[in-house]
Amino acid sequence: MELRHLEAFKVVCEQLHFTKAAELLNIAQPTLSQQIKALEDEIGTPLFDRMGKRIAITEAGQILYKQCNQIFRNLDYAYDAINDLRTMQRGKLVLGVLPCDLDELLTPVMIEFHQEFPNIQLLIQDSDRIVEEVLEGNIDIGITTVPVMEDSKLVCLPLYTEEFSVTVSKSSELSVRSQIYLKELKDLSLVLFPDHHQCRKLVNSYCEDQGFTLNPIIETSAMISLMRLVKNNIGGTVLPKPLLKTWDDRLYHIINLVEPTPERDIGIVYRSDKFLGQAGKVFISKVKEQFT
Numbered sequence: 001m002e003l004r005h006l007e008a009f010k011v012v013c014e015q016l017h018f019t020k021a022a023e024l025l026n027i028a029q030p031t032l033s034q035q036i037k038a039l040e041d042e043i044g045t046p047l048f049d050r051m052g053k054r055i056a057i058t059e060a061g062q063i064l065y066k067q068c069n070q071i072f073r074n075l076d077y078a079y080d081a082i083n084d085l086r087t088m089q090r091g092k093l094v095l096g097v098l099p100c101d102l103d104e105l106l107t108p109v110m111i112e113f114h115q116e117f118p119n120i121q122l123l124i125q126d127s128d129r130i131v132e133e134v135l136e137g138n139i140d141i142g143i144t145t146v147p148v149m150e151d152s153k154l155v156c157l158p159l160y161t162e163e164f165s166v167t168v169s170k171s172s173e174l175s176v177r178s179q180i181y182l183k184e185l186k187d188l189s190l191v192l193f194p195d196h197h198q199c200r201k202l203v204n205s206y207c208e209d210q211g212f213t214l215n216p217i218i219e220t221s222a223m224i225s226l227m228r229l230v231k232n233n234i235g236g237t238v239l240p241k242p243l244l245k246t247w248d249d250r251l252y253h254i255i256n257l258v259e260p261t262p263e264r265d266i267g268i269v270y271r272s273d274k275f276l277g278q279a280g281k282v283f284i285s286k287v288k289e290q291f292t
Helices: 003-015 018-025 029-043 059-087 107-116 130-135 182-187 198-209 223-231 277-291
Strands: 048-051 054-057 091-097 120-126 141-146 154-169 179-181 237-240 252-258 263-271
Touching: 003 018, 003 029, 003 059, 018 029, 054 059, 091 130, 091 277, 107 120, 107 277, 130 141, 130 154, 130 263, 141 154, 141 277, 154 198, 154 223, 154 277, 179 182, 182 198, 182 252, 198 237, 223 237, 263 277
Parallel strands: 091 120, 091 141, 179 252
Antiparallel strands: 048 054, 141 263, 154 237, 154 252, 154 263
16 A cells, blocks of 8 residues: 555545546546555455546545544654654644633743744644644644543643633722622623633633623624723723733733632643654743743
């Protein structure tokens, strides 16, 4: 079984069209058809149902496609490992973080990491599917809420527990308060992330447990908009306290949220069978130093 035949099969599965697949592979369509036929002959069963110009993947083809993806992922891991041994200083690291909040907290870590590994390309991706993206091989290291699903391929390292607080403008009449009860949120003017945001989901669940729902005057997905709205005393917002501490305390006032205090656990996740390299291990170490 040749890798070029498996690569051709994988592209046909993804395109479900021999002509388009041949163009992507930069080969003639008859050549592609011959490679697929050779693969089917070797396996002893059809991989595609041909229905005129349309094709569909057979059950055997679906099994092979799943294993194909794993084979090419493992090859990528092997190339990464060899490259790391050879250079120790090149490559890229893909990080997954929760949208709009953890990336702010990671900035000091990213600066320090870049100073130590200037030739490593660091890619930061916001995602609500961090665990799934890690398992699919799209993200090398994820920082997300824990616990996560149990999976033998997944390593999960707890980092810290973060509490949520309210922040208001220094000009707000609430800026003299040191704490505020959760039930008071129902009567406050609030500017918040939309319902689908992870932070909002958590706060919503705590409020619903107390028998009420939040009715913000403004919702926005942009962190910079939240900051400006709060600064101009349009309303307060509710976010993780570690994040709020990064805001300018000359402009904002943090109020502890109590009875109860919304909180969540944050951890690092990565695949146990994926090669991280020295750079990845150092990054994890620096994140742990930052938060523990």
